[in-house]
Each structure stands twice: as C-alpha cells, then as structure tokens.
Amino acid sequence: MPILQWSGKTLIPPQPARLILDSVIHPNGAGWPDNPVKNHLYLGDNLAIMAALLPEYEGRINLIYADPPFFTNRHFSARIGRGEDSRKPREWQLARGYADHWDNLDEYIDFLYQRLALMSRLLAPGGSLYLHLDWHADAYARLLLDELIGAENFLNEIIWTYHGPSPIRSAFNRKHDTILAYTKGPHYTFNADAVRIPYNESTLKTFAASKKAGFGKTPDLERGKVPEDWWYFPVVARLHNERTGYPTQKPEALLERIILASSNPGDLVADFFCGSGTTPLAAARHGRHFLAVDATFRAIHTARERLVRAVSPAFAIHSTSETALTDQKDPIYAFQLSNNQVNLTSAQTPAYWEIDPLWDGRIFHSASQAVLPLRFGEITRQLSVPQQKTGHKICVRAVTNESEQIQIELMPADLPA
Numbered sequence: 496m497p498i499l500q501w502s503g504k505t506l507i508p509p510q511p512a513r514l515i516l517d518s519v520i521h522p523n524g525a526g527w528p529d530n531p532v533k534n535h536l537y538l539g540d541n542l543a544i545m546a547a548l549l550p551e552y553e554g555r556i557n558l559i560y561a562d563p564p565f566f567t568n569r570h571f572s573a574r575i576g577r578g579e580d581s582r583k584p585r586e587w588q589l590a591r592g593y594a595d596h597w598d599n600l601d602e603y604i605d606f607l608y609q610r611l612a613l614m615s616r617l618l619a620p621g622g623s624l625y626l627h628l629d630w631h632a633d634a635y636a637r638l639l640l641d642e643l644i645g646a647e648n649f650l651n652e653i654i655w656t657y658h659g660p661s662p663i664r665s666a667f668n669r670k671h672d673t674i675l676a677y678t679k680g681p682h683y684t685f686n687a688d689a690v691r692i693p694y695n696e697s698t699l700k701t702f703a704a705s706k707k708a709g710f711g712k713t714p715d716l717e718r719g720k721v722p723e724d725w726w727y728f729p730v731v732a733r734l735h736n737e738r739t740g741y742p743t744q745k746p747e748a749l750l751e752r753i754i755l756a757s758s759n760p761g762d763l764v765a766d767f768f769c770g771s772g773t774t775p776l777a778a779a780r781h782g783r784h785f786l787a788v789d790a791t792f793r794a795i796h797t798a799r800e801r802l803v804r805a806v807s808p809a810f811a812i813h814s815t816s817e818t819a820l821t822d823q824k825d826p827i828y829a830f831q832l833s834n835n836q837v838n839l840t841s842a843q844t845p846a847y848w849e850i851d852p853l854w855d856g857r858i859f860h861s862a863s864q865a866v867l868p869l870r871f872g873e874i875t876r877q878l879s880v881p882q883q884k885t886g887h888k889i890c891v892r893a894v895t896n897e898s899e900q901i902q903i904e905l906m907p908a909d910l911p912a
C-alpha cells in the first residue's frame with residue numbers, strides 16, 4: 496500500500512482549545528430564551544477546536560464536509576457592502592478574506608494530515624467524509640485519506656464542473672474541483688432516492704422511441720436517475736441570490752446534494768472550514784444539526800447572517816481563549832429604547848444588529864435580529880423587545896460593513912419588577 500511521506504511526518508497530539516460560549520442566536524426569536532441548542536458555530540483554529548470537541552463528539556458526527564484552502568498560494572479577499580457583483584469589479588469594496596499561503600508543500604500536507612486525522616476520529620461508524628480540493632493537492636489528499644480512513648472505504652471521486660472566464664491561454668481552462676468521498680466502514684448512509692435528478696431530454700426521447708434502447712436495462716424515467724459522479728452547478732459568482740461576497744463560497748445546491756445523500760434528518764453534520772456557512776445553512780434547511788468552525792470572524796459572522804435570514808433553529812456561537820468576537824471600540828451607532836422597542840437613531844447604519852433584552856453581562860442571548868437584505872433595501876431601524884426586567888440591561892450588538900462587532904448596553908428605566 497503506497498504511503499505519502501514528507502519531512503517531519505508525525506501525528507502530533509493536538510492541544511484542545513478552551514471553548515467559551517459567546518452567544519445563543521434565536522433567529523426571529525424562535526424558542527427564546529431557553530430552547531435547547533443543538534447547532535454550533537466556533538471561531539478559531541479548527542485543530543484545537545476539533546481536539547476540544549473530541550470528548551463529546553468522538554465517533555458521533557454523521558457527515559463531515561471539508562473545504563480547506565487548496566494550496567493556491569493566494570490571499571483571498573472578501574467583497575463587502577453591496578458592490579459584490581462579479582460583473583462590476585469597479586464597484587467592489589475589498590476586505591481581508593482568508594490566506595491560502597504556505598512555505599512549501601510539506602507544510603500544507605502536514606496541515607491537512609493533522610486535521611483529517613481528527614476528522615476521521617470524530618466521524619461516526621457509517622458516517623461519510625467529503626473533502627473538497629482541486630488539482631493543486633487532490634492527488635496527495637487521496638493518499639492521506641487512504642492512510643487515515645482506509646482505501647477500502649473510498650466511495651467516490653466527484654468532479655464538480657463549472658464555467659466562467661479564465662486568463663489561461665497555455666493550457667485547457669481549469670474548470671473543475673475534485674471532491675473525495677470516504678465512508679467510515681461498509682455500512683454507510685446513502686440516500687439514492689433523495690438525490691435523483693431528471694434524465695435529460697435526449698434520453699427521454701430515445702426511450703419514448705424505443706423500449707430496447709437501454710440494452711436490457713430499463714431506466715426509471717419517472718423517478719429520474721441517481722446522479723453520476725460528475726456534477727454541474729454554476730459557481731456562486733453567477734448566483735445573485737446566494738452571493739455573500741465571502742471568497743470561494745460554494746453553491747448551496749452542491750452542499751444540499753451531499754447532505755441529502757449522506758445524512759438523515761436529525762443527524763449531525765460538521766464543516767471545520769465553514770467559510771460563509773454554506774454547510775450549516777443547507778444542514779439547517781434539511782433538518783440536520785450542525786457544528787461549523789472557521790478561523791475568521793468575517794466567516795462566522797457571514798454564516799450567522801445567512802442562518803438568521805433563513806430563520807434556522809437556534810444556534811450557539813463559541814470563541815476560544817485565543818479569539819474574541821466583540822471589539823472594544825467606541826460605538827459608532829446610537830440606539831434608543833422606547834416602550835417595547837429599540838430604535839437605531841444614528842444616521843450611520845450597521846450591516847447587522849441584534850438585541851439581548853435580558854443581558855446577563857456574559858452570554859449574549861439574541862432574541863431579535865436585523866440583517867441588511869442581500870441585494871436591495873435598507874436594514875430595519877426598529878426591533879421589538881420581547882421581555883424586559885428591572886435591573887437587567889438590554890444589550891445591542893452591531894456589526895459594521897467591515898465585520899467589526901460592537902456592543903452597546905441600554906438601561907431600561909422604571910420597569911416593573
């Protein structure tokens with residue numbers, strides 16, 4: 496069995512992060528304040544976070560989708576504000592996204608190896624792991640997964656094809672990614688019927704003309720076919736209603752297919768490189784629970800916004816002792832409490848704001864949120880406060896266009912106990 500070697504190859508026992516519960520978000524107030532929370536976003540390095548999750552989740556995650564940096568040696572920028580339309584580069588406002596920069600290939604492979612080893616420990620028996628890469632490193636990753644999960648557990652090499660402009664003139668345009676799928680053992684979930692797609696027109700016509708066209712095989716023309724291992728989905732740059740401006744965001748349809756095929760409602764789905772939160776969004780939409788990690792606040796905040804817009808079930812956000820979610824900055828927005836409402840009174844508006852009506856000074860319980868609509872329209876200036884109590888401050892958190900989170904406390908005056 497061939498094994499990949501590189502200098503310094505060894506599995507290092509990872510140091511678990513100290514996880515800090517920062518907030519619990521109840522989109523649209525659903526279940527506020529004490530619905531049990533089964534969905535989690537974590538801000539920090541996924542190695543230390545996965546190590547911290549082992550005691551609770553080892554062998555318990557049904558599906559892991561991993562979309563790490565691809566070894567492109569690039570820095571990816573985020574497009575912020577409303578100017579994120581791919582067709583209008585002059586209107587782009589850019590901000591830091593994430594780095595895919597490495598000293599050498601050994602460093603990158605070791606980064607993947609340590610993390611894939613933990614993912615394979617977290618995976619439940621019968622669970623599936625989908626690793627999304629491209630031509631830069633997929634060949635090495637295949638050997639890593641053969642070693643860590645077992646070549647006999649290889650399920651599919653999925654080719655996701657797309658098209659779009661490219662400056663390349665000296666080779667064929669590189670317009671596919673590779674997704675390597677492995678399962679933890681032979682008894683795994685695969686819901687073929689949940690992902691059937693219609694046969695194409697020409698197949699339908701051929702079978703309408705001759706029943707013998709399948710050479711003995713009769714396709715189920717009504718239910719459609721189980722997709723091949725090559726998929727076409729347009730890139731997010733072409734999907735106006737999905738684009739968040741977060742770099743290398745993946746299409747929701749891609750994640751939906753993976754989730755529907757390889758998990759069941761009520762299962763736990765994880766994404767330890769979650770970026771803009773496509774996996775948690777698709778998981779919530781299809782009744783799965785999620786764990787999602789990213790190293791940048793911009794990613795975690797983008798995921799939060801998308802989950803709030805989609806009115807997901809409640810979810811928690813955790814930081815680590817190394818990461819902070821809220822900046823100690825002077826407020827640039829003004830809010831006023833009147834009766835049962837908080838009003839945004841400053842001329843300047845944030846991209847997101849939310850309120851905790853019973854602020855305990857520690858964990859933010861978000862009962863109500865305002866999100867800038869994706870393409871058109873203004874953010875709401877008024878949120879209602881579901882409950883107030885004497886002695887309890889109301890806390891407002893607001894996030895700027897540049898993804899800085901600011902916190903402001905309001906004291907309700909003369910409230911009945």
Ligand SMILES: C[S@@+](CC[C@H](N)C(=O)[O-])C[C@H]1O[C@@H](n2cnc3c(N)ncnc32)[C@H](O)[C@@H]1O
Binds near residue numbers: 744746767770774
């Ligand atoms: C290719 S992007 C993921 C995009 C995502 N699938 C989406 O649809 O938006 C890779 C992500 O991995 C994150 N990342 C890189 N290294 C990380 C680490 N050590 N721990 C956690 N996240 C990391 C980056 O911040 C980036 O958001």
